[in-house]
Amino acid sequence: MSQSVMTSGNRPEKGMGKSPAERTEPTGSGLRGFMRSSGGDYLLLAVFAAAILTMPIWLAPIGAGYPDILQKFAIFGIFALGFNILFGFSGYLSFGHAAFLGVGSYAAVWMFKLLSMNAFPALIFAVLVSGVFALLIGFVSLRRSGIYFSILTLAFAQMSYNLAYSVLTPITNGETGLQVNRSDPRILDQLFGGTSMTVPDIFGVQLQGWAGFYFCAVLLILAFFITMRIKNSTFGLMLFAIKANQTRMSFTGFSTRPYLLTAFVISGMYAGLAGGLLAVTDPLAGAERMQWTASGEVVLMTILGGVGTLLGPVIGAAVIKYLEQIFSSFNEGLLHRAFDFLPTAVQDIVVAIVAPFVGEGWQLTLGLMFMIVVIFLPGGIMEGVGRIARRVRRDKPSDDGAASKAGH
Amino acid sequence: MTTDILSISGVGKRFGGLRALDDVNLNVKKGSIHAIIGPNGAGKSTLLNCLVGRIIPDQGTVTFDGGSLLGHKPHAINQAGIARVFQTPEIFGELTVMENVMIPAFAKHDGAFRVNAWQRARERGAVREEAEHILDDLNLWDQRDHIVNSMSRGDKRRLELAMCLVQHPKLLLLDEPTAGMSRADTNNTVDLLKKIAERGITKVIIEHDMHVVFSLAEKVSVMAQGTVIAEGSPEEIKASETVQEAYLGGAHL
Amino acid sequence: MDAIILQILNGLDKGGAYALIALGLTLIFGTLGVVNFAHGALFMLGAFCAVTFERVLTLSERVRDPSVTFFEAYKEVPYLTIWYGDAGQAIVDWAVPLSIILAIPVMLIVGLAMERGLIRFFYKRSHAEQILVTFGLAIVLQEIVKYFFGANPIPLTAPSALTGSVDLGHWLGLTGISYPLWRIVYFLFSLVVIAAVFAFLQLTTFGMVVRAGMADRETVGLLGINISRKFTIVFGIAAVVAGLAGVMYTPILAPNYHLGMDFLVLSFVVVVVGGMGSLGGAVLAGFLLGILQSFASMTEVKAIVPGIDQIIIYLVAVVVLLVRPRGLLGRKGVMEA
Ligand SMILES: Nc1ncnc2c1ncn2[C@@H]1O[C@H](COP(=O)(O)OP(=O)(O)O)[C@@H](O)[C@H]1O
Numbered sequence: 001m002s003q004s005v006m007t008s009g010n011r012p013e014k015g016m017g018k019s020p021a022e023r024t025e026p027t028g029s030g031l032r033g034f035m036r037s038s039g040g041d042y043l044l045l046a047v048f049a050a051a052i053l054t055m056p057i058w059l060a061p062i063g064a065g066y067p068d069i070l071q072k073f074a075i076f077g078i079f080a081l082g083f084n085i086l087f088g089f090s091g092y093l094s095f096g097h098a099a100f101l102g103v104g105s106y107a108a109v110w111m112f113k114l115l116s117m118n119a120f121p122a123l124i125f126a127v128l129v130s131g132v133f134a135l136l137i138g139f140v141s142l143r144r145s146g147i148y149f150s151i152l153t154l155a156f157a158q159m160s161y162n163l164a165y166s167v168l169t170p171i172t173n174g175e176t177g178l179q180v181n182r183s184d185p186r187i188l189d190q191l192f193g194g195t196s197m198t199v200p201d202i203f204g205v206q207l208q209g210w211a212g213f214y215f216c217a218v219l220l221i222l223a224f225f226i227t228m229r230i231k232n233s234t235f236g237l238m239l240f241a242i243k244a245n246q247t248r249m250s251f252t253g254f255s256t257r258p259y260l261l262t263a264f265v266i267s268g269m270y271a272g273l274a275g276g277l278l279a280v281t282d283p284l285a286g287a288e289r290m291q292w293t294a295s296g297e298v299v300l301m302t303i304l305g306g307v308g309t310l311l312g313p314v315i316g317a318a319v320i321k322y323l324e325q326i327f328s329s330f331n332e333g334l335l336h337r338a339f340d341f342l343p344t345a346v347q348d349i350v351v352a353i354v355a356p357f358v359g360e361g362w363q364l365t366l367g368l369m370f371m372i373v374v375i376f377l378p379g380g381i382m383e384g385v386g387r388i389a390r391r392v393r394r395d396k397p398s399d400d401g402a403a404s405k406a407g408h
Numbered sequence: 409m410t411t412d413i414l415s416i417s418g419v420g421k422r423f424g425g426l427r428a429l430d431d432v433n434l435n436v437k438k439g440s441i442h443a444i445i446g447p448n449g450a451g452k453s454t455l456l457n458c459l460v461g462r463i464i465p466d467q468g469t470v471t472f473d474g475g476s477l478l479g480h481k482p483h484a485i486n487q488a489g490i491a492r493v494f495q496t497p498e499i500f501g502e503l504t505v506m507e508n509v510m511i512p513a514f515a516k517h518d519g520a521f522r523v524n525a526w527q528r529a530r531e532r533g534a535v536r537e538e539a540e541h542i543l544d545d546l547n548l549w550d551q552r553d554h555i556v557n558s559m560s561r562g563d564k565r566r567l568e569l570a571m572c573l574v575q576h577p578k579l580l581l582l583d584e585p586t587a588g589m590s591r592a593d594t595n596n597t598v599d600l601l602k603k604i605a606e607r608g609i610t611k612v613i614i615e616h617d618m619h620v621v622f623s624l625a626e627k628v629s630v631m632a633q634g635t636v637i638a639e640g641s642p643e644e645i646k647a648s649e650t651v652q653e654a655y656l657g658g659a660h661l
Numbered sequence: 662m663d664a665i666i667l668q669i670l671n672g673l674d675k676g677g678a679y680a681l682i683a684l685g686l687t688l689i690f691g692t693l694g695v696v697n698f699a700h701g702a703l704f705m706l707g708a709f710c711a712v713t714f715e716r717v718l719t720l721s722e723r724v725r726d727p728s729v730t731f732f733e734a735y736k737e738v739p740y741l742t743i744w745y746g747d748a749g750q751a752i753v754d755w756a757v758p759l760s761i762i763l764a765i766p767v768m769l770i771v772g773l774a775m776e777r778g779l780i781r782f783f784y785k786r787s788h789a790e791q792i793l794v795t796f797g798l799a800i801v802l803q804e805i806v807k808y809f810f811g812a813n814p815i816p817l818t819a820p821s822a823l824t825g826s827v828d829l830g831h832w833l834g835l836t837g838i839s840y841p842l843w844r845i846v847y848f849l850f851s852l853v854v855i856a857a858v859f860a861f862l863q864l865t866t867f868g869m870v871v872r873a874g875m876a877d878r879e880t881v882g883l884l885g886i887n888i889s890r891k892f893t894i895v896f897g898i899a900a901v902v903a904g905l906a907g908v909m910y911t912p913i914l915a916p917n918y919h920l921g922m923d924f925l926v927l928s929f930v931v932v933v934v935g936g937m938g939s940l941g942g943a944v945l946a947g948f949l950l951g952i953l954q955s956f957a958s959m960t961e962v963k964a965i966v967p968g969i970d971q972i973i974i975y976l977v978a979v980v981v982l983l984v985r986p987r988g989l990l991g992r993k994g995v996m997e998a
């Protein structure tokens with residue numbers, strides 16, 4: 001009785017009432033996951049894992065086949081996945097999530113300094129510390145909803161940022177940033193005939209270059225799997241229900257705040273993991289990671305990819321980081337070379353038009369993208385893909401039926 | 409006395425200068441269908457708001473099933489056994505019909521808060537089964553995969569009723585369940601309410617349609633200007649001159 | 662005692678800036694129901710109106726410097742000085758206050774264009790989307806300014822007659838309170854602008870409709886008054902107010918492209934503390950928080966609570982939101998969530 005009642009036609013006289021085509025498509029809400037079969041989920045996971053692990057191959061043609069950028073995709077993918085658990089699932093827009101990223105980085109670097117260059121203690125500590133931090137901030141911020149919640153989270157993140165630059169300098173090392181030194185105590189490493197290396201490792205394998213990327217990639221796949229489980233779980237359903245109608249939730253017998261706080265903490269822990277990984281791939285932590293523009297960036301990643309969807313945030317993070325890399329590496333000289341197939345006069349004009357958007361001007365492009373996505377594609381890339389897919393599907397039967405008609 | 413599942417006494421509520429509720433007294437017998445009628449703005453919805461914890465009354469007491477309701481959070485009141493159908497449907501617009509009905513069933517099974525972030529929601533067999541039964545009962549089975557935003561008004565109201573019934577509440581509050589419905593839909597709803605009457609759920613129903621009131625209710629309270637002006641069996645209310653003057657004006661009968 | 666008065670004074674100019682920005686934010690939120698994250702950028706644009714105006718006024722010609730005799734030296738002399746002598750020199754000197762003439766039309770046009778071109782499409786969309794799109798706009802505006810003016814702060818000076826300090830202690834019967842004159846000017850200026858806005862809202866029919874709109878948007882819409890046209894103008898006014906605040910602030914803080922972001926976060930906090938939708942609250946909270954911040958920066962206070970100056974405003978906001986969510990002067994039930 002419990003499995004697949006809906007499809008097996010347990011109530012055939014009713015279940016057959018409508019053909020699938022007549023059913024309303026759940027559009028753009030990204031909620032179809034609840035009722036998807038578990039087989040479908042594992043297929044998605046397998047495809048996702050394969051796609052991530054083979055990124056070095058299939059992203060090479062667009063110039064992204066090197067570890068530095070790929071591990072950024074993975075790390076910010078984790079960050080955005082976690083942010084999406086809060087914003088995408090429950091609808092609460094936090095504008096201070098970068099604080100957890102920063103805290104994660106600081107925590108990881110401290111572990112490197114005090115315990116060991118092994119990545120695991122550092123990451124565990126990063127996740128724990130940012131989780132506790134998120135618990136505190138979330139407990140207060142979630143007393144409010146809507147824009148008040150956004151402003152509260154922003155206020156907390158700004159406080160953390162300001163403190164990191166001032167009183168907390170003993171912990172954060174202020175503007176210089178927190179670094180690993182040869183002279184650090186590193187108790188565990190000393191104990192086990194330690195290395196004097198300052199490169200993070202996992203049991204002897206240094207996490208640099210490709211090793212660093214694959215380490216991040218595996219954690220991204222794990223994070224994706226957990227997110228998928230959460231989305232399909234009762235807990236996930238409750239978050240989506242809170243997003244759909246929080247009033248109804250409380251009159252339905254749910255205490256909504258603990259659910260939201262749980263989501264907030266989970267999401268903060270993802271951010272902490274991402275922050276920790278940033279420190280693993282480059283053992284340095286600075287307060288600029290906590291700035292509110294950084295919080296804005298993860299929001300953009302999530303909506304660009306598709307709020308509330310599983311894949312969207314990962315795609316959004318990769319797209320943003322890729323464009324950042326491309327756009328900010330250009331300068332006028334490179335532009336002239338890129339457009340040298342044009343006549344000189346035209347080339348000058350084109351370069352003059354493009355120049356403000358690249359190099360130092362990458363932020364301008366980012367801002368424009370932000371606006372364009374929110375205005376024209378609030379459902380993000382995933383919705384765009386969905387729209388195209390639906391159009392293709394709708395076109396197909398008509399192609400068959402009216403093949404003789406003058407095509408396009 | 410002991411047969412009253414709900415007793416409201418001396419409840420008052422002001423909104424600024426407006427006396428929305430003024431010394432309201434009302435007792436609802438266990439297992440009965442109790443109708444509240446009255447002109448717009450009489451304070452009927454406000455009274456329900458006091459019962460479910462949306463509003464805290466300024467004075468008075470509300471006792472439900474032996475305990476006081478006042479000061480409790482909405483979710484606690486629901487967990488105690490009160491479910492409500494709102495005047496404008498409060499449903500989860502972006503979710504499917506099935507999910508809409510499963511969610512209240514989860515509240516019944518798991519309580520006000522329980523994190524189960526690993527098991528799939530759809531694999532909770534008991535919850536699903538209950539939801540399926542209700543959908544079947546209320547003729548929503550065919551629409552179970554629809555996103556509820558796309559449903560008709562009447563279907564939405566029916567869905568909200570399903571969401572309440574799946575919880576097997578002790579007391580069901582219905583705020584104008586047939587408002588804006590066609591004649592046919594209204595009749596369907598009345599049949600439905602009669603059908604579920606057999607389950608022994610106590611119901612308080614606010615209604616404008618006198619046919620509905622007189623064909624369902626065992627007892628009728630008439631509210632006007634924030635207070636109960638008359639109470640009795642449908643026949644008594646029909647006969648009462650006070651009521652005729654204050655509200656019915658004879659036209660409806 | 663002296664120290665306390667000095668700190669209060671110190672907070673007034675910054676408080677004035679907060680109040681002016683928050684006033685516009687509240688007007689926009691109260692009437693249009695829009696959360697404008699680009700409002701700080703308008704403040705910044707105002708400041709750069711002053712920069713531009715000053716640059717135009719000081720367009721110069723290189724002329725031989727006759728005071729240097731032993732080699733050929735040149736100096737830059739503004740055309741204004743060449744053409745009009747002392748009068749021209751005076752105009753250059755008063756560049757910052759005079760740029761108000763440029764800032765008013767420019768900011769009005771920017772404001773109207775923003776509302777017509779972007780904001781009006783977001784009236785019906787969620788607050789989250791409003792925040793996001795205006796956040797994007799804020800980035801775009803600041804990056805455009807960065808492109809034209811560079812990343813470094815550009816210092817401007819107050820007219821020489823208004824630089825220097827006055828001995829306020831002399832008036833107050835205390836000693837040792839000397840205070841920069843321009844900051845007093847700024848405070849008075851902000852009071853004048855605030856008074857003008859309030860007078861406009863209280864005394865004109867237009868203002869009446871706007872106030873009614875803030876109290877109950879739906880009803881006013883039902884009266885058949887074309888509020889949409891009116892709200893466009895409200896946005897324009899809010900933009901001008903923010904711009905003027907920015908113009909006059911330039912001698913206090915050399916403007917750079919991210920000035921707007923710095924002030925925006927704080928101004929939002931001010932709005933929340935004052936009470937979302939309450940104009941009086943925005944003004945009151947602006948000055949209060951300005952003063953509070955200057956108290957928190959006193960060395961004596963910092964010695965007791967290190968870092969308090971960095972976070973005081975945010976702390977206040979958190980406490981207010983938790984204890985009294987409608988803010989200092991917000992009406993009960995309005996925008997409490
Ligand atoms: N939250 C509220 N704030 C202010 N006034 C309210 C509120 N809720 C209801 N009222 C007022 O109380 C009166 C009674 O309303 P209501 O209970 O909805 O009447 P009805 O009997 O039609 O359901 C009305 O005048 C209504 O405007």
Ligand SMILES: [Mg+2]
Pocket residue numbers: 452453454495
């Ligand atoms: Mg009502």
